[in-house]
Amino acid sequence: MTNARSIRLKSRPKGAASHENFGMTQDTLPDPGEGEFLVRILWLSLDPYMRGRMNAGKSYTPPVEIGGIMTAQAVGEVVASRHPGFAEGDIVLGGFGWTDHAISDGRDVVKVPEGPPISTALGVLGMPGFTAWTGLGEITGAAQGETILVSAATGAVGAMAGQLAKTRGLRTIGVAGGPEKCAFAMDELGYDACLDHRALDAAALTTAVAEAAPQGIDVYFENVGGDTLSAAVMNMNDFGRIALCGMIAWYDGANVEKAAPLPLIWRNILTRRLRVRGFIVFDHYADFPTFHAEVAPMVMDGRIKVREDVTEGLENAPDAFFRMLEGGNFGKTLVKVAER
Amino acid sequence: MTNARSIRLKSRPKGAASHENFGMTQDTLPDPGEGEFLVRILWLSLDPYMRGRMNAGKSYTPPVEIGGIMTAQAVGEVVASRHPGFAEGDIVLGGFGWTDHAISDGRDVVKVPEGPPISTALGVLGMPGFTAWTGLGEITGAAQGETILVSAATGAVGAMAGQLAKTRGLRTIGVAGGPEKCAFAMDELGYDACLDHRALDAAALTTAVAEAAPQGIDVYFENVGGDTLSAAVMNMNDFGRIALCGMIAWYDGANVEKAAPLPLIWRNILTRRLRVRGFIVFDHYADFPTFHAEVAPMVMDGRIKVREDVTEGLENAPDAFFRMLEGGNFGKTLVKVAER
Numbered sequence: 001m002t003n004a005r006s007i008r009l010k011s012r013p014k015g016a017a018s019h020e021n022f023g024m025t026q027d028t029l030p031d032p033g034e035g036e037f038l039v040r041i042l043w044l045s046l047d048p049y050m051r052g053r054m055n056a057g058k059s060y061t062p063p064v065e066i067g068g069i070m071t072a073q074a075v076g077e078v079v080a081s082r083h084p085g086f087a088e089g090d091i092v093l094g095g096f097g098w099t100d101h102a103i104s105d106g107r108d109v110v111k112v113p114e115g116p117p118i119s120t121a122l123g124v125l126g127m128p129g130f131t132a133w134t135g136l137g138e139i140t141g142a143a144q145g146e147t148i149l150v151s152a153a154t155g156a157v158g159a160m161a162g163q164l165a166k167t168r169g170l171r172t173i174g175v176a177g178g179p180e181k182c183a184f185a186m187d188e189l190g191y192d193a194c195l196d197h198r199a200l201d202a203a204a205l206t207t208a209v210a211e212a213a214p215q216g217i218d219v220y221f222e223n224v225g226g227d228t229l230s231a232a233v234m235n236m237n238d239f240g241r242i243a244l245c246g247m248i249a250w251y252d253g254a255n256v257e258k259a260a261p262l263p264l265i266w267r268n269i270l271t272r273r274l275r276v277r278g279f280i281v282f283d284h285y286a287d288f289p290t291f292h293a294e295v296a297p298m299v300m301d302g303r304i305k306v307r308e309d310v311t312e313g314l315e316n317a318p319d320a321f322f323r324m325l326e327g328g329n330f331g332k333t334l335v336k337v338a339e340r
Numbered sequence: 341m342t343n344a345r346s347i348r349l350k351s352r353p354k355g356a357a358s359h360e361n362f363g364m365t366q367d368t369l370p371d372p373g374e375g376e377f378l379v380r381i382l383w384l385s386l387d388p389y390m391r392g393r394m395n396a397g398k399s400y401t402p403p404v405e406i407g408g409i410m411t412a413q414a415v416g417e418v419v420a421s422r423h424p425g426f427a428e429g430d431i432v433l434g435g436f437g438w439t440d441h442a443i444s445d446g447r448d449v450v451k452v453p454e455g456p457p458i459s460t461a462l463g464v465l466g467m468p469g470f471t472a473w474t475g476l477g478e479i480t481g482a483a484q485g486e487t488i489l490v491s492a493a494t495g496a497v498g499a500m501a502g503q504l505a506k507t508r509g510l511r512t513i514g515v516a517g518g519p520e521k522c523a524f525a526m527d528e529l530g531y532d533a534c535l536d537h538r539a540l541d542a543a544a545l546t547t548a549v550a551e552a553a554p555q556g557i558d559v560y561f562e563n564v565g566g567d568t569l570s571a572a573v574m575n576m577n578d579f580g581r582i583a584l585c586g587m588i589a590w591y592d593g594a595n596v597e598k599a600a601p602l603p604l605i606w607r608n609i610l611t612r613r614l615r616v617r618g619f620i621v622f623d624h625y626a627d628f629p630t631f632h633a634e635v636a637p638m639v640m641d642g643r644i645k646v647r648e649d650v651t652e653g654l655e656n657a658p659d660a661f662f663r664m665l666e667g668g669n670f671g672k673t674l675v676k677v678a679e680r
Contacts, residue, residue: 052611225606244610250603262602263590266565270584270618271392278610 002029002038006069006099007317013054016252017325021054022070022318029103037081039092039102044314044335045073045122046321047156048223051251069097070317073127075118076102077340086111093121100314100337113292116299117306118340123332124299124306125292128156131281133291135221135243136164139279142241144169146218149209149235150191151228152248154181154307156332159189161221163304164295166190170219173212175205175228177327184330188305202227202260209235216240225249230260233268242276251325307331342369342378346409346439347657353394356592357665361394362410362658369443377421379432379442384654384675385413385462386661387496388563391591409437410657415452415461416442417680426451433461440654440677453632456639457646458680463672464639464646465632468496471621473631475561475583476504479619482581484509486558489549489575490531491568492588494521494647496672499529501561503644504635506530510559513552515545515568517667524670528645542567542600549575556580565589570600573608582616591665647671 003026010023032038053064053071064071074096078086083106086092094109096102112121123129135157136142148165152158153174162172162185174185174194182194193212200208209217209231216237222229226249232242249255269276298304309329311320317335324333343366350363372378393404393411404411414436418426423446426432434449436442452461463469475497476482488505492498493514502512502525514525514534522534533552540548549557549571556577562569566589572582589595609616638644649669651660657675664673 225603229602229606244606247603247606247610250607256601256603259602261596262569262599262605263565263587263596265602266569266584266587267590269616270587271620273618273620273623274616275618276609276614276616278613278615280611280613283613 001031002101003027004029004099004101005314006097007314008067008069009054009064011066012056013252016254017051017054017322019318024315029101032080032082032103034082036103036105037078037083037086039076039094039096039104040079041074041076041096041100041102041314041337042091042340043075043119043122044098044317044337045126046317046324046333046335047072047128048246048248048251048325050321051248051325069099071095072097073122074099074102074337075112075121091118093126098314098317113296116296119308119334120299120306122334123156123308124160124304125296127281128332129160129295130284130288130291131157131245132160132164132221133295134279134281134284134287135245136161136168136219138284138287139243139277140219140221140241142168142170142219147171147173147213147215148219148221149173149175149213149217149232150221150223151175151232152223152246152327153185153191153194154189154330155223157223157245158221159307159331160304162189162191167298167303171213171215173209173217175209175224175231181330184307188307197228202230205231206234219243222246223248225259226255227258230265233265233272233274236268236272236274238272240272240274242274244276244278245281248325248327309333311335313337341371342441343367344369344439344441345654346437347654348409349394349404349406351406352396353592356594357391357394357662359658364655369441372420372422372443374422376443376445377418377423377426379416379434379436379444380419381414381416381436381440381442381654381677382431382680383415383459383462384438384657384677385466386657386664386673386675387412387468388586388588388591388665390661391588391665409439411435412437413462413467414439414442414677415458431458433466438654438657453636456636459648459674460639460646462674463496463648464500464644465636467621468672469500469635470624470628470631471497471585472500472504472561473635474619474621474624474627475585476501476508476559478624478627479583479617480559480561480581482508482510482559487511487513487553487555488559488561489513489515489553489557489572490561490563491515491572492563492586492667493525493531493534494529494670495563497563497585498561499647499671500644502529502531507638507643511553511555513549513557515549515564515571521670524647528647537568542570545571546574559583562586563588565599566595567598570605573605573612573614576608576612576614578612580612580614582614584616584618585621588665588667649673651675653677
């Protein structure tokens with residue numbers, strides 16, 4: 001028997017998520033049964049999509065139930081196993097949730113390949129990195145010589161999108177919040193330009209994109225919605241493509257009244273003959289091995305930079321989550337639940 | 341020398357277009373020079389996109405200049421020619437504008453194939469029909485067994501989209517304005533269902549689409565924006581496709597305040613993994629012969645129904661245009677300028 005601490009959804013947020021929506025519980029896990037194993041969680045991934053799971057509305061996956069453990073990908077160590085495929089000491093990745101221990105039957109759990117630091121299985125070599133890779137490839141076919149605009153340019157997805165695009169010969173323009181992130185985007189991530197959306201209103205951001213992209217935008221990697229979306233659309237070249245995988249600016253129901261009017265965006269999709277494609281990376285996992293084979297060597301030799309925003313302690317996950325939703329993170333948001 | 345009456349853009353509309361934006365002029369055309377010919381216009385096509393040309397804003401083509409002849413495709417008869425490729429008596433299609441006579445050098449002018457009634461070169465066998473065919477094929481790949489929702493279901497584009505989709509084995513659901521159009525859609529155009537958007541508010545229309553499409557919507561043929569767009573998006577199946585070729589509800593800057601919030605539509609594009617593609621049929625003219633070869637026989641043997649909304653006399657073009665923009669037309673809007 002093992003004690004497990006977990007953070008559960010106590011209530012659904014109205015507007016911004018807050019502490020009152022979460023509660024920590026202590027539970028006693030049984031020993032693993034036949035075909036099961038026990039995982040001690042080491043790293044927890046916090047990602048913007050989790051805000052959507054807190055709502056009751058229909059989305060691409062069911063919401064977290066009230067009283068249920070908050071959903072998350074996590075990396076942990078197998079500490080006891082009665083499963084033939086997993087042994088004590090294995091490092092595994094699975095949707096274990098906001099918890100420090102979990103029992104698993106192995107479904108949707110994979111072993112983390114040796115080599116890169118294990119936390120990267122939640123970031124550059126995990127779901128966010130794979131999202132960026134999929135958005136550049138299958139979704140938009142971003143090609144050498146084109147110009148790409150990446151929102152949340154230093155975030156877990158954006159940082160990979162910008163760096164991969166650069167290796168593929170695109171001109172890369174980032175949008176990020178604050179001068180520190182913009183400097184990092186250009187100095188470390190290799191962006192050709194980075195615009196600080198906190199310093200620019202919607203009109204100024206639109207102008208700044210035009211100046212940074214004199215040839216126009218061919219591909220927009222959309223993680224945020226808000227002013228960045230409008231600024232992108234107003235600068236798209238004819239036949240441009242938009243990979244839509246997030247809209248963090250609007251997740252809380254926030255800023256909706258400040259959103260550009262739908263008819264304006266719709267008219268520009270029409271007149272510029274844009275292609276907008278919503279995608280969820282879970283639909284594309286058949287391509288994961290191809291992604292990993294391409295990108296893992298680039299992570300190990302430093303061609304892809306890894307920046308992590310680490311919070312220590314499961315109990316601090318909600319604060320780290322709120323901060324990330326407000327753009328206060330800098331790099332891939334992780335919670336370090338335990339030392340290896 | 342020939343007298344030509346033309347309707348010109350006198351001023352740009354603020355909101356709805358009105359008579360004060362147009363003025364008729366009488367001009368004297370010179371005799372055609374070497375390499376030119378004179379066309380006597382027979383039929384003029386009125387199409388929603390022309391409303392966009394009245395604005396100064398950037399679109400996919402330059403706006404009509406103040407004082408310029410309103411743009412339009414027209415069919416006419418060559419009455420004098422010094423052009424080697426065109427002879428007296430030829431029936432030709434070109435962008436002659438809102439006028440009763442025009443001098444042409446033959447650029448972007450084609451002869452109307454013999455067989456079908458010549459007015460169909462402006463409708464089912466012209467730009468609107470070709471738009472429908474392109475939207476079903478290249479843009480969305482609408483396939484047998486799928487369900488398509490067609491807005492402006494009895495309009496020039498929609499009527500062809502619905503009929504072609506039916507011949508290709510889709511379930512076809514139309515949205516049109518008024519019981520008469522809906523009856524026509526089902527009885528004559530073969531729609532499986534037709535919803536009257538004038539009788540339903542946005543919420544009721546969304547429910548009605550859900551009831552008419554128990555399997556959900558795979559393809560939405562978007563001509564209108566407005567409530568129909570919201571109702572479509574809220575009923576799209578995962579991986580559905582939207583062919584965006586018009587937004588008549590919003591052309592005048594009208595109804596913008598009633599538009600669905602962008603974040604709502606954007607979220608659904610994301611979570612349902614939709615593909616939205618804006619298109620302009622002019623980009624696709626290389627495929628026109630394939631379209632014509634497929635569809636002309638269907639028009640001649642009656643498999644494709646032709647409904648035209650004919651106004652007599654060039655001077656009445658503005659009234660016909662206003663009526664069309666309000667949805668008062670019933671079928672392809674044409675102005676009969678002269679008898680053949």
